[in-house]
Amino acid sequence: MPNSALKLDIVDRVARITINRPDAMNAVNGELHTALSRIFIDLGARRDINVIVLTGEGRAFCAGGDIEWMREAVVEPEKFEIVTWEAKRIVYSMLDCEIPIIGRINGDAVGLGATLALLCDITVMDENARIGDPHVRVGLNAADGGGFLWPQVIGYGKARELLLTGDLLSANEAKQLGAIGNVVPASELDAKVEALVGKLRNGATKAIRWTKAGYTIPLRQLAHGHMDAGIAYECLTNLSKDHHEAIDAFANKRKPVFTGQ
Template sequence: MNEPLLITRRGHTALITLNRPDTRNALSGEDMFAAFEALVDKLNADLSVRAAVLTGAGSAFCSGGNVAEMRDRTGMFAGSPEEITERYRQGIQRIPRALTRLQVPLIAAVNGPAIGAGNDLACMCDLRIASTTARFAESFVKVGIIPGDGGCWLLPRVIGHARAAELALTGDTIDADEALRIGLVSRVVEPDQLLPDALALASRIAANPPQVLRWTKQLLQQARTGTLDEALDAAGRLQGLAHHTADHAEAVAAFFEKRAPVFSGGVA
């Protein structure tokens, strides 16, 4: 069987490809869940990675759960209600738990349908760019289940409660233009421009100091659930550290010398 995730480097950017086109990149199997955990550990440990792009092999971004396994009550969907609960905890829920630990900014390059858990996977990313061929659906109700991967937490934080409720309660599919209108994605491009645009955005992000990028992402994540006082405390603490990095000194020197800075991720 193919490796579930392919990882290649484009300078300071990691390009991650869901590599199960035969299942339209469904999120199932121990190897898939473990691959996401290993990916996060690998990228977090490598300060030379400053941004990442996630896309899908073949015509789909991610079809969500494996409906054939649902029909056959195999894999994650086998057993009693209590057993299925535990399989979700030990299975697909490991993906959002892993990606919430990812310190590197992550861009979803949605190249085709992002359905059910695939839509939620896109929402686990920091930014989303869609091809004109992309489709999105929080479609769990259409197969008689609920968003078991955290979709009811993720989706409202991207598009707001009312729009998230409409998508989750109807299961409707929307096209890329509607996804842009409601703020699910930040831009829509032609299919042949999707990866170039996503990598160009990643490159613009990666031009900045690596440690400061990670701290900024940390503050953005904390803001989802924290109070203003908590945000200010964290910002003050991290700002104190930022002022003592070699990259801050380099950025200030480059400003006065009217040149492009060269960042290393080191400390002053």
């Protein structure tokens, strides 16, 4: 359910979800992660909503995992079991939700933020924003959905490079590769989103819902085939010395020195 880290507003058959940690670039902590794992299940069960808009408060869409939250998982790795269970729920629930989701990508979408963006059915991105999955840069396996989503969305050729390097794409690069549907100046972001909202809110609801139910079948099959193994590898990398080094380096504002351990 929504909480201080996740705002929900429902008006005129439109549910607007706002990731609400602007002082932390909307990085995901435990509270937000739990809320994200439930919100699409709750909304998906409703019949008074025709479209969902997902966005971020402030300058970022979502900067990925909060570093202090990651530190907690290092100190108490058993807590990571809950995190990984929730990670699966986020991916599954966004794909299972028959209500179309529009991603209003108002700023950088990184790590889990990129996964959230790619799971949206329609995306509109600020031309100055970036997107990518830098899990490897903090010594973690990219298991919260990016590992299977990026190859499906943009093809294996470039996806393998991006997942192995953690490099970010500009909005225009992401559009050219097919990861993002629309790129506009920040001043035009709301107008473009609202034009799309109008089409979905006033469209043939059952046809729209069941069209999504159909085209997500291959992705849902991939998700269920990938997530358990990916999460298991992420649990292993959470225990690795390289991940611990990355957390310490970030806290001390230095470059990590990885040893492969």
